Amino acid sequence: MAKSWSALLEGRVNGQTVGRWWLTLWLVGTLSGCAWLTDQQRQIIYRPMLTAHGSTVTSPSSVQFYELEVPRSGTPAHISLWWLPQTDPQAPTLLYLHGTFRNLEGNQHKIESLRQAGFSILALDYRGWGQSTAITPSEQTILADARLAWAELVRREPRPAQRVIYGHSMGSGVAVDLASQLSYPQDYGGLILESAFTSFADVARSAGFWTRVLALFSTERFASIDKIGQVHAPLLMLHGQQDDTIPIALGEQLFAAAHAPKQWVSIKAGGHSDLDLVAADAYQHALQVFKTQHLVPAALPTLQTQN
Numbered sequence: 599m600a601k602s603w604s605a606l607l608e609g610r611v612n613g614q615t616v617g618r619w620w621l622t623l624w625l626v627g628t629l630s631g632c633a634w635l636t637d638q639q640r641q642i643i644y645r646p647m648l649t650a651h652g653s654t655v656t657s658p659s660s661v662q663f664y665e666l667e668v669p670r671s672g673t674p675a676h677i678s679l680w681w682l683p684q685t686d687p688q689a690p691t692l693l694y695l696h697g698t699f700r701n702l703e704g705n706q707h708k709i710e711s712l713r714q715a716g717f718s719i720l721a722l723d724y725r726g727w728g729q730s731t732a733i734t735p736s737e738q739t740i741l742a743d744a745r746l747a748w749a750e751l752v753r754r755e756p757r758p759a760q761r762v763i764y765g766h767s768m769g770s771g772v773a774v775d776l777a778s779q780l781s782y783p784q785d786y787g788g789l790i791l792e793s794a795f796t797s798f799a800d801v802a803r804s805a806g807f808w809t810r811v812l813a814l815f816s817t818e819r820f821a822s823i824d825k826i827g828q829v830h831a832p833l834l835m836l837h838g839q840q841d842d843t844i845p846i847a848l849g850e851q852l853f854a855a856a857h858a859p860k861q862w863v864s865i866k867a868g869g870h871s872d873l874d875l876v877a878a879d880a881y882q883h884a885l886q887v888f889k890t891q892h893l894v895p896a897a898l899p900t901l902q903t904q905n
Contacts, residue, residue, distance in 0.1 A: 646726030691755035694721035697767025701728035711874035715885035770794035771820030782831035796823035838868025
């Protein structure tokens with residue numbers, strides 16, 4: 599989610615001062631239904647990042663790029679996907695859902711870590727990010743793009759028990775929404791959430807007064823706490839104890855509300871987006887245990903939470 603609400607609290611967005619006149623104007627515009635200010639609100643919350651026109655995309659090795667048309671979008675639109683298959687045909691397949699700000703190029707180290715753990719990966723750039731159609735995204739467009747990508751994953755992975763949904767930061771809200779609309783084990787085999795939260799509103803409340811006020815009038819919710827009870831698949835949640843973007847307490851609250859089987863892993867030195875870097879062994883171990891216990895027949899020793 600990167601520090602969108604925190605940036606507002608500090609009065610700065612993209613390095614520029616945001617005065618109280620702007621916050622007041624934004625609030626008035628939101629209340630009055632001003633489309634332009636609503637658009638600006640979503641730009642600040644999501645901070646979408648397109649790939650610069652004409653630039654060469656930096657990507658992991660062996661990645662396959664392709665696009666899917668977004669149906670019923672009003673105007674022609676597409677989402678961009680990365681497909682990173684494993685050489686082992688028995689490997690489970692994971693849908694990768696990233697957070698705000700960084701597109702897939704900015705998430706390569708995490709994608710590589712998940713592939714190192716033995717997953718084939720279908721990674722999505724929502725509209726507004728990467729090489730997907732340039733729009734100001736909303737919760738509705740992001741969720742629609744995730745459903746389209748899931749249909750593509752189902753086409754590529756015919757074994758429901760080997761399908762995994764993964765979400766980081768805002769992507770955790772996307773992942774919970776998607777999982778809540780599917781059935782376990784008929785549709786998928788597991789859910790992995792990293793740096794997750796209960797709802798956008800709770801993240802805003804944790805950031806300070808102005809963000810609490812603004813969150814009251816935002817239509818962007820991602821209320822995972824209201825949906826996690828509909829998820830019955832095995833769950834792995836990872837969170838950094840030093841996360842200053844999404845407080846670990848919000849992840850703990852979401853975990854407490856989830857059904858078993860579930861596993862919580864906290865990384866002592868971990869921040870918001872670096873768990874696979876600062877604690878690579880613990881990160882890989884968590885993924886391997888989850889994969890082995892829930893996605894393939896054999897079992898590894900029970901995972902010990904990292905303190």
